[in-house]
Amino acid sequence: MGVRTGAQYLERLQSHPREVWMRGKRVEDVTTHPAFEKPARHVARLYDMQHDPRYKDILTFPSPTTGNPVGTSFMMSKSLDDLRKRHKAFQLWAEASFGLLGRSPDFVNTTVMAFAESPAVFERMGPRYKENVDRYLEYIRENDLFLTHALVTPQTDRTRSSKEQVDEFLHMGVVRETGEGLIVRGARMLATHGPIADEVICYNLPGLKPGDDAYAMVFAIPLDTKGVKMICREPFDEGGRSSFDHPLSTRFEEPDALLIFDDVLVPWDRVFLHGNVELANAMLIEASVRNHTGHQTGVRAIAKMQLAVGTAMEVAEAVKANGFLHVQQMLGEIIGYIELAKSCVVRAEVEFETSANGTVRPSFTPLQTLRGLMSRAYPRIIEVLQTIGAGGLLMMPTAEDFASPIGPDIEKYYQGAGGLPAVERIRLFKLAWDLAGDAFGMRAMQYERYYAGDPVRLVAGNYLSYAYKQECKDAVQRALALSGDPGKE
Numbered sequence: 001m002g003v004r005t006g007a008q009y010l011e012r013l014q015s016h017p018r019e020v021w022m023r024g025k026r027v028e029d030v031t032t033h034p035a036f037e038k039p040a041r042h043v044a045r046l047y048d049m050q051h052d053p054r055y056k057d058i059l060t061f062p063s064p065t066t067g068n069p070v071g072t073s074f075m076m077s078k079s080l081d082d083l084r085k086r087h088k089a090f091q092l093w094a095e096a097s098f099g100l101l102g103r104s105p106d107f108v109n110t111t112v113m114a115f116a117e118s119p120a121v122f123e124r125m126g127p128r129y130k131e132n133v134d135r136y137l138e139y140i141r142e143n144d145l146f147l148t149h150a151l152v153t154p155q156t157d158r159t160r161s162s163k164e165q166v167d168e169f170l171h172m173g174v175v176r177e178t179g180e181g182l183i184v185r186g187a188r189m190l191a192t193h194g195p196i197a198d199e200v201i202c203y204n205l206p207g208l209k210p211g212d213d214a215y216a217m218v219f220a221i222p223l224d225t226k227g228v229k230m231i232c233r234e235p236f237d238e239g240g241r242s243s244f245d246h247p248l249s250t251r252f253e254e255p256d257a258l259l260i261f262d263d264v265l266v267p268w269d270r271v272f273l274h275g276n277v278e279l280a281n282a283m284l285i286e287a288s289v290r291n292h293t294g295h296q297t298g299v300r301a302i303a304k305m306q307l308a309v310g311t312a313m314e315v316a317e318a319v320k321a322n323g324f325l326h327v328q329q330m331l332g333e334i335i336g337y338i339e340l341a342k343s344c345v346v347r348a349e350v351e352f353e354t355s356a357n358g359t360v361r362p363s364f365t366p367l368q369t370l371r372g373l374m375s376r377a378y379p380r381i382i383e384v385l386q387t388i389g390a391g392g393l394l395m396m397p398t399a400e401d402f403a404s405p406i407g408p409d410i411e412k413y414y415q416g417a418g419g420l421p422a423v424e425r426i427r428l429f430k431l432a433w434d435l436a437g438d439a440f441g442m443r444a445m446q447y448e449r450y451y452a453g454d455p456v457r458l459v460a461g462n463y464l465s466y467a468y469k470q471e472c473k474d475a476v477q478r479a480l481a482l483s484g485d486p487g488k489e
Ligand SMILES: Cc1cc2nc3c(=O)[nH]c(=O)nc-3n(C[C@H](O)[C@H](O)[C@H](O)COP(=O)(O)OP(=O)(O)OC[C@H]3O[C@@H](n4cnc5c(N)ncnc54)[C@H](O)[C@@H]3O)c2cc1C
Pocket: 103, 148, 149, 150, 151, 152, 153, 154, 155, 158, 189, 190, 191, 192, 193, 256, 443, 446, 447, 450, 451, 452, 453, 454, 456, 457
């Protein structure tokens, strides 16, 4: 088939009803439900961009199977130019949501492409598992499917392993194997976009312990598979919000859901790995998934920081707070995070690594550094925006006030510096509030803290696995060699 249109994406959601729960009610049709209709429409717009003559050459490449245009995020790279094409494709989709859609379809597409790029990892399970990965990549590429992923065990008791929880299958695991496939039971978090995606892929982050065989698995299934349920968080926008009051949260909400598997059959051809703790722990690293997902997420993060930093600058300039030295210093600091992110992404591309089968991928260290940086840099950018916007963020009226008897007071008391009309200042501060105060903005911040896992262990891992440790240690040895012996000088 090749790249889908937005209409085809929405039609497939309608023809594949899934079990989604919101506020104690089962959602009949996610494409018309007020909590999911707008997020689904935005994803549909991304699919439509693939057909737009302005973007087509960047967002698509010829299918290795049919020659038809398919999404660039499925493309394996053979050169630096290919990596740059992937960068541009990530950037186009990211800029369409100002980077606020963390889990746009290109994110998990990239994960499956990375799996297929590392056949040796899955071959260790047996040849059919590698073939399953290849067939699955081809299937989602040719049908242009949207995947969510659920990697994390829900927080119940973090001091216990999955099998030590009050119920052996509270955390998702394999209950038994049958001739048809694995029977899977239990829960996983946090399926962002789950309600409006086509399929889910599950794998685990490293950290399984010996004996955790039942929890070691990698598979993908359609979200309308019997026994799969999703319980959604409270939405930020259920259709009643004004786009003047909430310009971002009325457009770019990403639904999040807990995923429950009620004795779900995962057919053998959808199993990529199972029952092998050592391999399940090694898979993420050995398949270089983080190189490729870090590339997508790094490009996206730049778009998100540009919006937040730009908003902080505009808010400061709207009331002339930008004349104060400490405000300039804060703005200079957060500009630095954008520039660091750009440098990490470019370095990762230029210093690409070559895989065993000759494809290339962005280098790991700069992208992992950027992942760790984002968990601190984005919350800091938001803190600066809150600090500069201060009480002004809280005194804004609503869209309805303009046409009310209080309208003339709004025009007078809400104007900004240098004759900035009230409506423009309010519009700007509303944008700032969506990013820095509203529940939508708080989720967007929490996302940057946690989307790549627990930042504490992630950054600690940078020390434990740092590839250039010896360069640092050699410098210390050279410096120590300069010091004389005690009592001999
Ligand atoms: C908005 C948002 C969207 C997300 N989307 C997705 C998604 O689409 N797919 C997906 O799979 N995941 C997603 N995630 C989930 C994300 O992967 C997890 O939140 C992340 O891995 C952290 O795990 P946790 O939330 O369970 O926190 P925990 O791991 O429970 O950590 C909570 C706190 O306890 C500490 N802690 C817990 N255990 C330990 C330990 N063993 N050692 C040291 N410290 C510990 C941590 O440092 C942290 O401070 C999303 C998260 C957010 C916030």
